[in-house]
Amino acid sequence: MTETDFAFLRLLLKQRSGLALGPDKRYLAESRLSILCRRRNIESIDALMQQVRLGRHHELEAAVVEAMTTNETLFFRDNTPFNLFRDVLLSEKLAANAASRTLRIWCAAVSSGQEAYSLAMLIDGAAERLAGWKVSILGTDISGEVLEKARSGVYSQFEIQRGLPIQMLLRHFSQHGDKWQISDRLRTMVEFRQHNLLEPNGQFGRFDIVFCRNVLIYFDVPTKEKALGLLAPRLAPDGALVLGATETVVGLATTLRSDPQHRGLYRPAPPAHVPAASSLLQRPSTGSAAAH
Template structure:
């Protein structure tokens, strides 16, 4: 791969997805994009770059973006955030929302669906009092192929063994030819939507809980700030943001403060922020 082709693709990915590869990632681009180029009848990266530059195939741009998306996930990934959700976040919100009996949750990079399904299972198992509440879960991702898989709810034996307790597997899944399929009633309350976090997402509405885990680590600081600030404008006044274990808002956005009861990377709107005076 020539330096010119490398620079073009990394700039293309930065502009379209926010993904910042930096230097010396030629091996990664070749591993993911050479098979893609061949599937489009091209010889390799050079042909792919020429096609992107000419915009002859409108689907190619989307295919390149999706090929470079990391769709790594597992059920109850990094267990602690789900413990915090069960022990602190949901009990606090439930006490506050007894009148409206409504909660909205956003999984902003849902990948193959393990995260939103884990949330539904946690609510079903530990909060039976929410059975008659209006619980809305919006699951979004940049990759349409990942969304299709998520909505289908079929997982291999290996995937269900990663973080999913066997009792929940037997209760909420049916065995199928490809492995295990989540029961339809578990996914009925999830709205699956294609979304690029670089683009406007005001149409999604307001949320009480936002999962944005292991996404921002791939972005440059100014892009992280832009996304975090826009998310804060769509959180209710007592809303909660959950980031990945290695992520933080410190030094990036002043719109949040650490949720004192929680040990993980969990934040609320800062009390000094004008956003914290918003309506629920």
């Protein structure tokens, strides 16, 4: 890949997905785009980039962005956020939403679906506590390709072995040859939709819990601010945002605050105090007016 093509690719990714690809990542670009070239029967990366630079092949441009933004995921990744969901957040919402008996969860940048299905397994494990409740999980990602995989709920032996407890495997999956299919019961709990985190999201409504983990680390500061500015309004007033272990909102979003008891957990910040109109009209006494 030429220096010019790599510079163009970095700009394209920044504009389309917010991904800030470092100047030392040319090897990664060449590796992923080589695979794309083989899939598309394109003779070289140079030929691929020439077609994209013409601006006439929007579907190919989208394929390039997808190839570069597809990130690794696995079931119950890092464990801590899932323990937080099971032991803290779920109990909170059972109490707070007792009247409506609804629970809405958003997994942003869900990739091939393991995070959303991990949460669905925990919800299934709390079925008695959630009897009569309407629980929905939305999983979104910029990549249509990984979302198709997520919708299918089919995973390889390698993917199954990474993070999935054996009891969960036996309870929720069936084996078909060398693949494993997640149960229809869990698949119906999750809706997958294509969405760019940097685009308006008001159509989704509000959520009790939002998972957006290990995404902000790929953004520069202005892009992090934009992403958080779009995520924060989607939280219910008593909602919870779960980020990755190395991610934070500090210095990036005034509408969110850290939960002091749980790392990686953020809440909507209380609204700034606005003085009552009557107090604004009052003026301090400056003594008696002079007689005229």
